[in-house]
Amino acid sequence: MAAPDPVTPGVPFEPSHPPVTEGFNPTVYSNAEGFREKFLRKIRENPVVPIGCLGTAAALTYGIYCFHRGHSQRSQLMMRTRIAAQGFTVVAILFGLAASSMKSRS
Secondary structure, rough: OOOOOOOOOOOOOOOOOOOOOOOOOOOOOOOOOOOOHHHHHHHHHOOHHHHHHHHHHHHHHHHHHHHHHHOOOHHHHHHHHHHHHHHHHHHHHHHHHHHHHHHOOO
16 A cells, blocks of 8 residues: 655645735625624614514513413403514514525625
C-alpha cells in the first residue's frame, strides 16, 4: 500500500478568520446587527406574527385569570381562543416564510 502524499497548504489555517469560499457570502447585511435591530427588522418583514403572539399571550393570561376566579365557562372559551390565536400565528409564520422564499427567488 502506498503512503499518501503529504499535503502542503498554501496558507495556514487561521481560527480567528472564517474560511473564504469564492462566491459565498454568509450574511446579506454588511454590518453585524444587534438584538434590537434584528427584532425590529423581523417585525417589519412580517408584522402579523407579533400580533398573533400578543393575542395568544393575552388569551392565555385572561384564561388563567378566569380559571383562578372560578369562571370555568369563560376559562374554557379563552383556552379555545388561545388555540385559535396559536393557529393564526403558525399560519402567519408559514405565509411569511413562503413570501420571503418567493422574494429571494426573484
